[in-house]
Amino acid sequence: MGEESGYANNLSANTVNGKIYAIGGNSMNLVSLKISEEYDPLKDTWSKRADMPTARLAFSTSVIDGKIYAIGGGNWPGINCFSIVEVYDPIADTWSKASDMPTARRGLSTSAVNGKIYAIGGDNKFGPCLSTVEEYDPIADKWAKKADMPTARFGLCTCVVNGEIYAIGGIPVNVQAWKALSALEVYNPVTDKWSKKADMPTARTNFATCVVDGKIYAIGGSTFQPSVVTSRVEVYDPATDRWTEKADMAIARGWLSASEVNGKIYAIGGSTDVDYLSTVEEYTPEGWSSVISSNGKLPSVWGKLKAK
Numbered sequence: 001m002g003e004e005s006g007y008a009n010n011l012s013a014n015t016v017n018g019k020i021y022a023i024g025g026n027s028m029n030l031v032s033l034k035i036s037e038e039y040d041p042l043k044d045t046w047s048k049r050a051d052m053p054t055a056r057l058a059f060s061t062s063v064i065d066g067k068i069y070a071i072g073g074g075n076w077p078g079i080n081c082f083s084i085v086e087v088y089d090p091i092a093d094t095w096s097k098a099s100d101m102p103t104a105r106r107g108l109s110t111s112a113v114n115g116k117i118y119a120i121g122g123d124n125k126f127g128p129c130l131s132t133v134e135e136y137d138p139i140a141d142k143w144a145k146k147a148d149m150p151t152a153r154f155g156l157c158t159c160v161v162n163g164e165i166y167a168i169g170g171i172p173v174n175v176q177a178w179k180a181l182s183a184l185e186v187y188n189p190v191t192d193k194w195s196k197k198a199d200m201p202t203a204r205t206n207f208a209t210c211v212v213d214g215k216i217y218a219i220g221g222s223t224f225q226p227s228v229v230t231s232r233v234e235v236y237d238p239a240t241d242r243w244t245e246k247a248d249m250a251i252a253r254g255w256l257s258a259s260e261v262n263g264k265i266y267a268i269g270g271s272t273d274v275d276y277l278s279t280v281e282e283y284t285p286e287g288w289s290s291v292i293s294s295n296g297k298l299p300s301v302w303g304k305l306k307a308k
Helices: none
Strands: 012-016 019-023 036-040 045-049 060-064 067-071 085-089 094-098 109-113 116-120 133-137 142-146 157-161 164-168 184-188 193-197 208-212 215-219 233-237 242-246 257-261 264-268 280-284 301-305
Touching: 012 060, 012 067, 019 067, 019 257, 019 264, 060 109, 060 116, 067 116, 109 157, 109 164, 116 164, 157 208, 157 215, 164 215, 208 257, 208 264, 215 264
Parallel strands: 012 257
Antiparallel strands: 012 019, 019 036, 036 045, 060 067, 067 085, 085 094, 109 116, 116 133, 133 142, 157 164, 164 184, 184 193, 208 215, 215 233, 233 242, 257 264, 264 280, 280 301
């Protein structure tokens, strides 16, 4: 990542028009960040963009019509929880305000389906974890309540395959245990119903997910508690309801973000159990047609470290 940001933890990243936008998070001295930076995978370079109006961490972003919606989160000290929604236009390099989310929360995850954004899970300042699902309509600039997720949790990941939202991992409502979950639950926005699917092999929280060729890649994260970060990469195929293990990341880390461009996954920032990172790693999933190994098979390996 760029030098201005230093080392980012709890950030959020999204892809718009082939560029990745890494936004917010917190630095190693626990200061919440409002920094926005743009990564160009073709040039392997970073550039500074307009700051997000509200410095925050543990928020979530989703893209609708080429604009990035930054939703919820919190800040240090005290980890206040936000209902704030701010919208970034990469073409104009400007931010604007949208209607607040009804439920203030951090550690949530959001996903966009058919022009609407679904804010799922999270918690409200060390209170009970939430199963809350709220739907945002950017055209009407309005929120609506939807069916609760079966398992209340925060630090989860959500992603979309074939119009359904897959909610994976996180930490459950029992805050005394602080044990990560392996639960996978699927939400259908058309029927407003949830269903259970095969658990992720490695229970974890504060990890990252990306979708490539209709498969979900779960990357890194923490077992929490005790906090042990992992480099593990596991892939879920919704067509078969099965998980498989893939090549590990070079660096074990949690609290990272990831984004996909042209069939490649970029794992960005995060932290080990001791250090915060600005590291970017590029992943070429198996089946990406432009990479062929010497034995004629398509490899599944993490590539070189990208620009810091």
